[in-house]
Amino acid sequence: MDLFVQMTVNGLQIGSVYILFALGLTLIFGVMQVVNFAHGALFAIAAYTAYVILTYGADHLPGVPAWLLYIGSFAVATVLLGLIGIALYYAFFKRFAGDLISTLIVTIGFALVVEVIVRETFSAQPKSVPPVVEGRLSLLGASVTWERVVIFVVAIAVTVAVAAFVRTTMTGTALRAVTSDAEAAALQGINVTRIALVGVLLATTLAAVAGVLIAPATVVTPTMGFEFLMKGFVIIILGGLGSLTGAIYGGLLVGMAESVGTQMLDLTTATIFTFCVVILVLLFRPQGLMGHAEL
Amino acid sequence: MRYGRALALDGVSLTARRGQVTAVIGANGAGKSTLLKAIMGLVPVAEGSIRIRDEDRTNAETRDVVADGTALVPEGRRLFGDLTVEENLKVGGYRVRRSGGSAFDEVMALFPELEPKLRIRAGHLSGGQQQMVAIGRAMMSRPRILMLDEPCAGLAPIVVQRIAGLFGQIAQSGTTVLLIEQNATVALDVSHHCCVLETGKVVLAGRSDELRNNDFVAHAYLGI
Amino acid sequence: MNRVTTLRKLTAPVLVAGLALPLAACGGEAGGGAEDGVVVFGLSAPLSGDAAGWGSASKWLAEKAADEINAAGGIETEDGSVEIEIVIQDNEYTAAGGARAAQTLLTREKVDMIAFSVGTAPVQALQSMTERQKVPMMTSAWGKDLKGPDFPYTFTVINTPFEVLRPLAEYVLEAEGGFESIALLGVNDATGIQSEEVAQEVWAELGVEVVSSDFYEHGTTEFAPIATKLLRTKPDAIDLTTVTPGPAGLLLQALEDQGWDGPTLLSAGTGGQALVEAASGAAEGVYMGLAADFSDTNATEKQQELQAGLEKATGEDLNGVTIGAYDGVIALAAAIEEAGTIESDAVREALTEITFESSWGAAAFGAEDVYGAKQQILTPMIVTQVRGDAIVEVERIVPAELESLQ
CATH class of the missing domain: 3.40.50.2300 (Response regulator)
Incomplete structure (x- = not known):
């Protein structure tokens, strides 16, 4: 019984981190048809932003509470990633819009450059960021940190907010129209460049939220982006490319599969088990859990 | 006018009258779609100029052309398939959001059969219904000039009748309608004036009822 | 698509690759070969x-x-x-x-x-x-x-696990007042597998039962399930052999979250300070065999x-x-x-x-x-232990063979 509860709790807490990371990834695929390998790099930059600000705060600003530093980190990361996103858009995405291969190559290149710069700046030593909220929640004999609970709640809240924006506002509708057919959207009088930039900024903001919030729950390293990216892609393919709710189901399913697989099998087989679950789902629903067949 | 490297249009001058339907007919590759895209600012004009209502509109931004009252129903409809019918229509009114309400009512009056389909994804509709959404979407910006690129292509004859019948109705409300059609029979039936485009040049123009009896047109386009 | 736009489309990726490669391969300066002098x-x-x-x-x-x-x-x-x-x-x-x-x-x-x-x-x-x-x-x-x-x-x-593990294990057994079972975890690569073999051998020879032996994959970011698994066999001690500092820090935090406070070793771990940093306090008391603090006096x-x-x-x-x-x-x-x-x-x-x-x-x-x-x-081999933020040397063993040379 204890084991069952702990497995569930483990699955949920892993899932929460995966969901938060996958949201931005699926959004930019959904609205811009970009396979965005840069998402991991942006996420890592946000995590390092939190690291720098919190370490600086601990050393030089003893009176400032941690939560304020987190909000500061989030603000700085959002602006920083937004500027990078705008630069990426004008340099690459605008030219290669809808061209999956080119955007893939460009974003992988960008991620490699970021990894090297980060390593040269901060060294490869793992950095840790203190938690936003301390303490653990005990639940039927299992335990989970409050931090993970916060991540889970924020992931759900962000999904609801982004879904509301994309589905109900005129700008959100225009964003989906641009994704669906940029030329036809232009014919309706939509400023395609401006709307695409809204999409980019939405994705970079989500990367900032994920990076700042996940940083204290993990260790910050130059390669963290790639590690999360692999799981992220598995999750959004599982959930249905471009689907926000799909990212939530996908994240939870992968989290649970990892949690259960680890207990039942040896660790290497457990990794394979997770992919088997994904393959099984895709066999019966090739479009993913929440995807619709026509893209 | 040059499009890319190939000369697509050469010294084309068209006059479309307010409150009337003007049709352009011509074979594939005659430059009809290019002409409309150039007017909308979707393809660059290498040489020459585009004037709409005596204003120079050469290489204008598409959104300015739309804001100025010119709308295009593109070839192949180009609906936003993942968006609902209602969302497609709303996007059509993107430039004129304030008067969107009454424009929406007018479109509904034009296409009452769309009313029960508003919440359905546009991609799930039949071809004829999709064409109605495409025309409705263009009408949402309350254009003074409405251009339609092959609106009847690939539709069943009964649907063609239903849609073609609307053009006169739209024109009567004070809109200039410019129709591009490969199906010369339909084009001549619904238009007041017509011109024939061949390899980028206007080879013939006149009243539609006269052109129908023209030997050249009858032979080349009506297959009589 | 004509050739000009194809070329233009290729320019950016090539530029990025061109930027990335020299950075990634920095240090590849030309060598002179065996010239005179x-x-x-x-x-x-x-x-x-x-x-x-x-x-x-x-x-x-x-x-x-x-x-x-x-x-x-x-x-x-x-x-x-x-x-x-x-x-x-x-x-x-x-x-x-x-x-x-x-x-x-x-x-x-x-x-x-x-x-x-x-x-x-x-x-x-x-x-x-x-x-x-x-x-x-x-x-x-x-x-x-x-x-x-x-x-x-x-x-x-x-020094390698072959040299270090036995003296380390003997020291920890004595310092912790003896224990009967241990769970092992290593990283799934050649280094990790060979080190874990040594650990299995050494612990068995010392009469400690190895109740589980597992390998995690590089790139793992979540360690709560692995912690649950390690604790399921209810070991008296845990040896994280070759786990690198980042993952080890996360794993130690997860173990602490799930109530672990027994003796813990990182027998083949090398980065002491990096572990302390990554574990945010959860590395307290961990023993290491290859992680001396070289800034210590x-x-x-x-x-x-x-x-x-x-x-x-x-x-x-x-x-x-x-x-x-x-x-x-x-x-x-x-x-x-x-x-x-x-x-x-x-x-x-x-x-x-x-x-x-x-x-x-x-x-x-x-x-x-x-x-x-x-x-x-x-x-010399140095057994260290994490105490607070410091890596403290608890034992220094000089090989007899080296002593005889001096």
Whole structure:
């Protein structure tokens, strides 16, 4: 019984981190048809932003509470990633819009450059960021940190907010129209460049939220982006490319599969088990859990 | 006018009258779609100029052309398939959001059969219904000039009748309608004036009822 | 699409790749080959990926040793003095990367000797070439099958689990008042698997039952399920063998979250300070066998100096692996001076005979009883424990073979 509860709790807490990371990834695929390998790099930059600000705060600003530093980190990361996103858009995405291969190559290149710069700046030593909220929640004999609970709640809240924006506002509708057919959207009088930039900024903001919030729950390293990216892609393919709710189901399913697989099998087989679950789902629903067949 | 490297249009001058339907007919590759895209600012004009209502509109931004009252129903409809019918229509009114309400009512009056389909994804509709959404979407910006690129292509004859019948109705409300059609029979039936485009040049123009009896047109386009 | 736009579409990715490659491969300076008055030492170490920090630290340490020797007039040989030049290649910490690095070092750069190499898999790839071409190779890789009479040109310049694990295990057993069972976890690569084999052997010999033995994959970011699994067999102690500092920190936090407070070892872990940083407090009391704190006053003066210089230059801490880059250069230089030539067989011969001044003080190659040949560096072994933010030396063991040489 204890084991069952702990497995569930483990699955949920892993899932929460995966969901938060996958949201931005699926959004930019959904609205811009970009396979965005840069998402991991942006996420890592946000995590390092939190690291720098919190370490600086601990050393030089003893009176400032941690939560304020987190909000500061989030603000700085959002602006920083937004500027990078705008630069990426004008340099690459605008030219290669809808061209999956080119955007893939460009974003992988960008991620490699970021990894090297980060390593040269901060060294490869793992950095840790203190938690936003301390303490653990005990639940039927299992335990989970409050931090993970916060991540889970924020992931759900962000999904609801982004879904509301994309589905109900005129700008959100225009964003989906641009994704669906940029030329036809232009014919309706939509400023395609401006709307695409809204999409980019939405994705970079989500990367900032994920990076700042996940940083204290993990260790910050130059390669963290790639590690999360692999799981992220598995999750959004599982959930249905471009689907926000799909990212939530996908994240939870992968989290649970990892949690259960680890207990039942040896660790290497457990990794394979997770992919088997994904393959099984895709066999019966090739479009993913929440995807619709026509893209 | 040059499009890319190939000369697509050469010294084309068209006059479309307010409150009337003007049709352009011509074979594939005659430059009809290019002409409309150039007017909308979707393809660059290498040489020459585009004037709409005596204003120079050469290489204008598409959104300015739309804001100025010119709308295009593109070839192949180009609906936003993942968006609902209602969302497609709303996007059509993107430039004129304030008067969107009454424009929406007018479109509904034009296409009452769309009313029960508003919440359905546009991609799930039949071809004829999709064409109605495409025309409705263009009408949402309350254009003074409405251009339609092959609106009847690939539709069943009964649907063609239903849609073609609307053009006169739209024109009567004070809109200039410019129709591009490969199906010369339909084009001549619904238009007041017509011109024939061949390899980028206007080879013939006149009243539609006269052109129908023209030997050249009858032979080349009506297959009589 | 016409050709102009195709070209333009290609420009950006090519530009990015062009930007990334020189950065990723930095350090690949041209070597001069065996010219007069110069001996070229090659390094094969990871400069990219997870273990990239080891590569940049190794490069700095090897260059530091070379600078010291060159500044003192180079190495005296029968043909006059020679200066050391260092060339490093990225082995990506993989077998394939190791093979590429080996090709580049031996074929293109024509290095005379390998002063240091990191990672079991890439070192095996390198070794297949160095042994055939009779090139002396200093390495940090462990594994009994890397050394012995079949591989006469291979020398290990750091302590390995074979040396460290038994004294470490004996110390921990005594310090913790004895325990009966232990759970093992390692990383799923050549280094991890070989180290865990040693750990299984040692614990069994000491009468401790190994209740579970698992390997996690590189790139794992979530450790709560692994913690649950380790605790399921209700072990008295846990040995995280080769788990690297980042994952070890996360795992220790997850173990603490799930109520673990028993004796914990990182028997083959090397980065002490990195572990303390990554674990945010959860590493308290962890024992380590290869993770001395080189900034501590227990370390030699030379090691304290290297630690300070390395930290300043690269942000990395000196650890039980990278220290070998410095000692590898020193050992080769001492052997060349003893042999009076850079001819490889003479140098190899000299390596087995000399006693030299390493960063640890006097050192030599020995342990013939374990490996069948004198190919393992003999230096003091240091058992450390995390206490607060510090890595505290709790025991220092000097090998009997080294003592008898002094």
